[in-house]
Amino acid sequence: MDKKDLQAALLPLRKRIDAIDEQLLALLNERAQVAIEVGEVKHAFGETDVILKPEREAQIIRRLQQLNHRQTFPEEAVQAVWSEVISACRGLERGLVVAYLGPEGSFSEQAALSYYGHAIQKMPCVSFDEVFRAVETGRANVGMVPVENSTEGAVNRTQDLLLTSMLKVHGERTLPIRHCLLHKTGDLKEVTRLLGHPQALAQCHQWLSMNYPQLERVPAASNSEAAKQAAEDPTCLAIAGIQAAMIYGLNVVQEGIQDDANNKTRFLALGKIDALPSGKDQTSLIFAVPNRAGAVYDMISPFAKHKVSMTRFESRPARTGQWEYYFYVDILGHQQDSNVAQALAELKEQSSFFKILGSYPMQ
Ligand SMILES: O=C(O)C(=O)C[C@]1(C(=O)O)C=C[C@@H](O)C=C1
Numbered sequence: 294m295d296k297k298d299l300q301a302a303l304l305p306l307r308k309r310i311d312a313i314d315e316q317l318l319a320l321l322n323e324r325a326q327v328a329i330e331v332g333e334v335k336h337a338f339g340e341t342d343v344i345l346k347p348e349r350e351a352q353i354i355r356r357l358q359q360l361n362h363r364q365t366f367p368e369e370a371v372q373a374v375w376s377e378v379i380s381a382c383r384g385l386e387r388g389l390v391v392a393y394l395g396p397e398g399s400f401s402e403q404a405a406l407s408y409y410g411h412a413i414q415k416m417p418c419v420s421f422d423e424v425f426r427a428v429e430t431g432r433a434n435v436g437m438v439p440v441e442n443s444t445e446g447a448v449n450r451t452q453d454l455l456l457t458s459m460l461k462v463h464g465e466r467t468l469p470i471r472h473c474l475l476h477k478t479g480d481l482k483e484v485t486r487l488l489g490h491p492q493a494l495a496q497c498h499q500w501l502s503m504n505y506p507q508l509e510r511v512p513a514a515s516n517s518e519a520a521k522q523a524a525e526d527p528t529c530l531a532i533a534g535i536q537a538a539m540i541y542g543l544n545v546v547q548e549g550i551q552d553d554a555n556n557k558t559r560f561l562a563l564g565k566i567d568a569l570p571s572g573k574d575q576t577s578l579i580f581a582v583p584n585r586a587g588a589v590y591d592m593i594s595p596f597a598k599h600k601v602s603m604t605r606f607e608s609r610p611a612r613t614g615q616w617e618y619y620f621y622v623d624i625l626g627h628q629q630d631s632n633v634a635q636a637l638a639e640l641k642e643q644s645s646f647f648k649i650l651g652s653y654p655m656q
Pocket residue numbers: 328331332344345346347349350353378379380382383386
């Protein structure tokens with residue numbers, strides 16, 4: 294069989310794919326028209342602010358994943374494809390400005406694109422504080438921030454900002470984090486310094502100590518900022534993701550240098566909207582207890598009483614110098630579910646501080 298036979302065998306199959314793509318495109322256009330009408334209805338009812346409905350998006354994707362069960366189209370692709378379809382339709386209703394820690398090529402950007410899709414207006418910010426401020430002041434509609442990492446634990450600055458901010462959580466996205474060692478040319482003769490975000494330096498600590506113990510480790514504002522600087526300075530190595538390497542034209546000296554091969558970061562989607570129950574939700578909250586024996590035990594007993602599962606329990610010093618703490622807790626269920634509502638009401642009753650960050654669809 295020669296090349297001509299191959300082309301002849303492929304031709305009818307490719308014709309079928311072309312015909313299917315035409316149908317898909319026609320259907321996508323039909324969907325886009327309906328989304329525009331949805332936008333008009335929302336407008337007529339005065340819902341002009343943010344078009345985003347996290348619970349509806351989660352329900353659409355979950356329903357399709359179930360329908361697709363045991364079919365040929367890959368399971369993960371359902372989420373990826375429909376996130377983009379919904380993103381494009383949402384963008385036709387109204388543009389969404391998304392703030393995150395930049396510059397371009399950061400893991401936060403990846404999380405933002407994965408959660409909100411590509412039909413967004415990106416607003417890269419210089420710090421987590423700036424991300425919160427951009428959303429609070431209305432310059433951005435929503436923001437995406439890392440909250441915890443599987444190797445390093447809580448992202449403290451985010452935790453502190455969540456404590457005082459009026460923003461609410463409406464979604465989450467967990468991404469695998471693969472760090473790469475990057476350099477301008479790949480010729481490391483002149484290298485004296487290693488740039489990376491403190492979280493990235495910590496996640497690669499063992500590998501760096503084994504392979505580059507002599508290099509000065511310099512904290513950067515973000516991984517992509519480290520990559521951007523290294524692209525201009527051959528005396529610097531940078532730790533960042535492969536995305537940043539491509540954007541800033543860097544050489545990948547070594548891929549996957551994080552100490553844990555399964556390194557993951559969980560990001561939170563923030564805004565001023567409340568996500569309604571989607572059928573599979575979780576709730577994030579912060580509370581503090583009076584400083585007395587058994588207080589924490591008493592505090593969390595309403596969860597057991599009302600059969601609410603706790604999936605995360607983290608503490609952070611209250612900075613009073615009194616060994617007092619804020620507790621960051623995630624529970625399964627939506628704050629509108631009756632058992633969750635009862636447990637939260639009892640917890641609130643006994644706390645010296647109580648704040649619900651939001652209920653939102655589980656990824
Ligand atoms: O159902 C809506 O409220 C819509 O705006 C439509 C749509 C979609 O494309 O399916 C778009 C954006 C919302 O976040 C949810 C769903």
